Amino acid sequence: MTDTDASTSTNTDARSGIEWSEQLSIGIDSIDRQHKTLISYINELNNAINKDLTANGKKDLVTIVINKLVNYTRIHFVYEEAIIFGFSSYPEAADHKEKHEKLFKGVDVFKERIQSVDINDIEYFEELCTELMMYMNEWLTNHILIEDMQYAIYIKENGIKVK
Ligand SMILES: [Fe+2]
Numbered sequence: 001m002t003d004t005d006a007s008t009s010t011n012t013d014a015r016s017g018i019e020w021s022e023q024l025s026i027g028i029d030s031i032d033r034q035h036k037t038l039i040s041y042i043n044e045l046n047n048a049i050n051k052d053l054t055a056n057g058k059k060d061l062v063t064i065v066i067n068k069l070v071n072y073t074r075i076h077f078v079y080e081e082a083i084i085f086g087f088s089s090y091p092e093a094a095d096h097k098e099k100h101e102k103l104f105k106g107v108d109v110f111k112e113r114i115q116s117v118d119i120n121d122i123e124y125f126e127e128l129c130t131e132l133m134m135y136m137n138e139w140l141t142n143h144i145l146i147e148d149m150q151y152a153i154y155i156k157e158n159g160i161k162v163k
Contacts, residue, residue: 015046016046018042024144026148026149026152027156028152028155028163030079030162030163031152031162038069038076038140039140041069044065046130048065049062049126050126058126062125069136070111074104080100080148081096081097084096084097087154087158092147092151103139103143107136114129
């Protein structure tokens with residue numbers, strides 16, 4: 001029973017969006033600001049999914065927010081890749097870029113599934129959109145804590161200045 005309770009509570013957390021905490025700070029102001037913006041868009045998506053709207057109204061709103069989230073993620077990755085490839089010899093740069101590209105492959109699969117849903121099946125539409133939100137939520141949290149922290153440490157250790 002305890003195990004079931006624990007897994008339910010993890011799902012509930014991911015479903016309720018994501019909260020910024022100092023634990024997610026990588027110590028580079030511009031990147032932290034962008035991560036905060038990404039988190040706010042993930043939460044905006046969560047709010048849009050749970051809004052009391054007609055099926056078509058919800059589809060329109062959710063589509064706008066997903067596009068905003070995905071477009072901003074692209075902008076953020078371009079910015080971040082410019083930084084990490086800008087160091088003369090950061091050994092993880094190519095791997096890091098590959099992780100970014102993998103996220104979009106996952107997002108594309110979700111977007112295709114979401115677009116092909118019969119909007120009259122609003123519960124399934126909401127379920128798929130929630131899965132996308134949770135995927136972005138969990139991916140971003142893990143990515144910040146592992147790969148982004150890694151280049152932040154490299155920057156610190158090598159005395160590189162990034163605003
Ligand atoms: Fe990254």
